[in-house]
Amino acid sequence: MSRFVRVSMVLATGLLAGLGVVMFHYALQVLRYVLMHLLGISRLVSIAQTVSLGGSRLFLLPVVIFLGFAISKFVATKSGISHRRERGADRIIEVVNGEEVALPMAEAMGTAVAGVVALGLGVSGGPEGPIAMLVGGPIVNLLSRFGIEERQLRILVAAGVGSALATLFRAPLAGVFLAGELFVLEGFLGAVVLPGLLVAAITWFVGSTLIGNSPLIGHLSLGRLQPxxxxxxxxxxxxxxxxxxxxxxxxxxxxxxxxxxxxxxxxxxxxxxxxxxxxxxxxxxxxxxxxxxxxxxxxxxxxxxxxxxxxxxxxxxxxxxxxxxxxxxxxxxxxxxxxxxxxxxxxxxxxxxxxxxxxxxxxxxxxxxxxxxxxxxxxxxxxxxxxxxxxxxxxxxxxxxxxxxxxxxxxxxxxxxxxxxxxxxxxxxxxxxxxxxxxxxx
The missing domain is CATH 1.10.3080.10 (Clc chloride channel)
Incomplete structure (x- = not known):
């Protein structure tokens, strides 16, 4: 494989990961707006106050959450993932460590859509499962069309998913470390460092440009720390x-x-x-x-x-x-x-x-x-x-x-x-x- 093709694959991985983060962010924002409109509330969670949830139609909350479960179940069944034990991030880890790098696009998108709908309608959970599939699925299916070496494809999937999760947590440098640690126990995959740096930079550029780059927590002033x-x-x-x-x-x-x-x-x-x-x-x-x-x-x-x-x-x-x-x-x-x-x-x-x-x-x-x-x-x-x-x-x-x-x-x-x-x-x-x-x- 020529150097130009390899660089192109790294660039494509970063773009796919960045766009995946952006799609997830805005899809979740839209569904949260729908949820708040249905419940008649102005915001779900405020960092300025911890008052009880208030809204004119809170009696609909269990109905909306059940609807999230029902739509998620329907999508999972139709996309063929309802029988799978591993989903989300664990499924991507399984793909990278498996005998062959294969992830049906229907399964990846089905998991992503089902997860986003569930989260958007109030179901309690984390974002890394849907976003790992939203990023990992396109990387596997699109890059494999260019005859890329299987080991290199595994590295790019790890780098893309790690960078996407790091961008989601507003920590771009962590993308390299997540790519190296998330897929193994008791060690670090050094092979991901070079492509991981480039992929993380591209992913962060795309994500921060389109959704902002405010820190996850904000600046903490801890003062002088004592022994x-x-x-x-x-x-x-x-x-x-x-x-x-x-x-x-x-x-x-x-x-x-x-x-x-x-x-x-x-x-x-x-x-x-x-x-x-x-x-x-x-x-x-x-x-x-x-x-x-x-x-x-x-x-x-x-x-x-x-x-x-x-x-x-x-x-x-x-x-x-x-x-x-x-x-x-x-x-x-x-x-x-x-x-x-x-x-x-x-x-x-x-x-x-x-x-x-x-x-x-x-x-x-x-x-x-x-x-x-x-x-x-x-x-x-x-x-x-x-x-x-x-x-x-x-x-x-x-x-x-x-x-x-x-x-x-x-x-x-x-x-x-x-x-x-x-x-x-x-x-x-x-x-x-x-x-x-x-x-x-x-």
Whole structure:
């Protein structure tokens, strides 16, 4: 293959990934507008206030959420993905690590459309599942037409999906690290670095130009960090590891069993979908963040900082718990949503809740404030259960600009990953050991 063709393939991968992010963003915006219009509310989640959800037609909320499940189920059935166990990001990992690089366009687009519709109509979940298929499907099907070498195609799929997810999290450099870590356990795919840098740059340019480049969280001013903060990082790392293990158990073990139940008969699926819609609606009345991707409240950490003492303790405790429970239930009703996005919110609010509890025992401020606690668990929960530690250190820094906190983030993420690693667990069953990955040179 000529150098010109290789460069063209890298350029095409970046463009496809960037356009996938843009399509996902605007499709979700349109559906959220429809949801708010149907419910008669002005906004789903506000970073300036934490009042209960209010609207003139809130009684329609369970109906709309059930409609999201129903449309998602219909699309999944028609596109042939209803029988698949792996969907979204895990399915892309399976494609990259499989014997052959094959992903039917109907399956990819069906998963993407079903996931976007579900999220847009209020179903609780993460965005990375639909966007991974929205980007990975076109890359596999379009680039394979040009006779590209199979190993090179795997590298470009990994680089494209990693860059798209990083752009979604407003952390362009993390695209290279996600491409290298997301597809393997216990290692890093060095072969993706060079094409990953170029693909990430192109993806970020396209995405930031068309949808903006505001940071995911916003600038955090943490001030001068004292040595005692390292003790906090250790404790929060242990806590994040436990949260990650619990999240994985609920999503993979319990969620899988409930999914098998809902797939056995239509009436069982109907019962599961109705129950999940009712639970989501009830929780949303007091914790609106559980609707859709719910990333709006994650900026509360930056917006309020130490002023989070004004937040009810029950709210800080209920938000991560509700998010954890509903993500597993949404998957059990066969909505192909992501699982890593909720981990960010679960981590951030778990950290804020632990800080709030520390204030009750008058823990010295030198151990860190609310923003630091939230940031450390934000990175550690996601990094541990997804087995992407380097990526989360980079995302945490890029999303906040808190370079001074980098060593503390590294400590928390490292401890949390060690705990999950000792149990041999990951939330993605298709990840391979580096030596078993087809991307690694033979």
């Amino acid at each position: 005692e903060a390292y003790l906090s990082a250790i404790v929060l790392g242990l806590g994040a590891g436990l949260v990650g293990l619990g999240y994985r158990w609920w999503v993979v073990v319990v969620g899988t069993r409930l999914t098998h139940l809902s797939r056995s008969r239509v009436l069982w699926w109907l019962a599961v979908a109705v129950v999940v819609s009712a639970i989501t609606s009830a929780l949303a009345l007091v914790v609106p963040e559980v609707l859709s991707t719910g990333s709006g409240w994650i900026r509360l950490v930056a917006a309020f900082g130490s002023d989070m003492t004004a937040f009810p303790l029950w709210l800080l405790l209920a938000t991560p718990l509700a998010r954890l429970v509903l993500t597993g239930l949404s998957l059990s009703a066969e909505a192909p949503v992501g699982v890593l996005g909720p981990a960010l919110i679960i981590g951030a609010f778990s950290g804020a809740a632990l800080w709030r509890l520390s204030t009750l025992v008058h823990l010295s401020a030198t151990f860190g404030g609310a923003s630091l606690f939230a940031l450390l668990m934000f990175a550690a929960v996601f990094g541990s259960i997804g087995r992407v530690p380097l990526s989360m250190v980079v995302i945490a820094i890029e999303a906040t600009g808190a370079l001074a906190a980098a060593p503390l983030v590294m400590v928390s993420v490292g401890i949390a990953v060690f705990m999950v690693r000792q149990r041999g667990m990951t939330i993605f069953g298709s990840q391979a050991l580096p030596g078993q990955s087809p991307i690694m040179p033979t």
